[in-house]
Amino acid sequence: MALLALAVSVLALIPAMSEQSDAAPEKCGNNVYYEAAGSTLRITGSGPMYDYGSTDAPWTKMFMIESVVIEYGVTHIGDRAFYGCWMETVSIPSSVKSIGEKAFSNSSLNSITLPSSVKTIGEGAFSRSAYIKSVSIPNGVAVIEDETFRGCSALSSVSIPSSVKTIGEKAFYGCQNLTNVAIPASVSLIGEEAFSKSGLGSVTVPDSVSVMGDGVFSGCRSLETAVVGNSVKAIPDETFYGCLNLTSVKLGGSVAEIGEKAFYWCSFLESVDMPGTVTAVDDMAFYGCMALASAGDLGSVKSFGEGSFYGCPVSMSASVPAKARTAAGLGYDGLPDYSELEPAEKRLYDAVAAAIEKGTGSSVKIPAE
Secondary structure: OHHHHHHHHHHHHHHHHHHHHOOOOEEEEOOEEEEEEOOEEEEEEOEEOOOOOOOOOOOOOOOOOOEEEEOEOEEEEOOOOOOOOOOOEEEOOOOOOEEOOOOOOOOOOOOOOOOOOOOEEOOOOOOOOOOOOEEEOOOOOOEEOOOOOOOOOOOOEEEOOOOOOEEOOOOOOOOOOOOOOOOOOOOOEEOOOOOOOOOOOEEEEOOOOOEEOOOOOOOOOOOOEEEEOOOOOEEOOOOOOOOOOOOEEEOOOOOOEEOOOOOOOOOOOOEEEOOOOOOEEOOOOOOOOOOOOEOOOOOOOOEEOOOOOOOOHHHHOOOOOHHHHOOHHHOOOOOOOHHHOOHHHHHHHHHHHHHHHHOOHHHOOOOOO
16 A cells, blocks of 8 residues: 555656756846756847846756757857856857856856847856867957956967957956967956956967056066067056066057056066167066066156166166165165065065165066076
8 A cells, every 4th residue: 555655656656757847938138038957058049138137046046067069049058058057068159249247257158159130248258167278250350358367267269359459447357278369459448456366378468459457467477478569658667567577578669658666577578678768667667587688778767766776787877767676765665565476486586675674776687596
């Protein structure tokens, strides 16, 4: 009797289970619907998906979802639509024209193909998606928004089309495996820290770029060479801050000012091709550039900031005033936080600190390995 009762109970569940699997798809847009089947989430319908903000998308906690298929007809992928989702792949149709803010942020995506129909990609759309290895931005996209690929640590290849005019703040911040990027001649503005702490080994800023934000290439410890185009009038503060392995830089013929800490702690920087248009070198611009033997034409420089050439061999030049050679007027020694330094940088730090104590900052030498 017990077995019979169990059998009846199981049979009674079957219609309910069948009804659940055949349930109508639920809404994720005015005329857009979603349905999960096994490990696949399917988005169907026409028009835009909902934007999600304080409320997560309904499938966020569906941990079994491995792939997402968005069918033709959907025109917009909503803000935070797949934020934090575990899926590995997504299929985006050619009907999609826009991708919302943080749409795929913190996801487990390992590949993404963007159709040519996409013209707008929102801020942080793929930020901190640590498994994406490559991406080709569609032609027609005019702005790479702030933090679009921030923290995509596996990203090693990105194609930027000639339609892009602006690269936003921290757009590629922390992309450690991104060793090379071609900035097209269409770009006129690069935002603050756009490539900071990325893996770039060399970079060329084209002549089309007239505005750069602070710290664009700061903390790029693999960067060895850089060329800045002819339309940039000022090298902003901290542009190459802490680029430890930077050895040579060529500046364009329009540069008039070198900002504060622009080349701070570029300890292996050997030469800067500085044009005769430069009239101001701000505080600590080349502080700690212990290998800098040549800085180009300094004859036009009318304003030298405090410690602007402190610790540089070039500061022995007669054209460099005393205040540019010392850190005394700064109110502190100008050194970075010791606890944040790499072993090689700590050796450099120790050498500079010792020189400060002895008052011989202009003759600091790079310590051997």
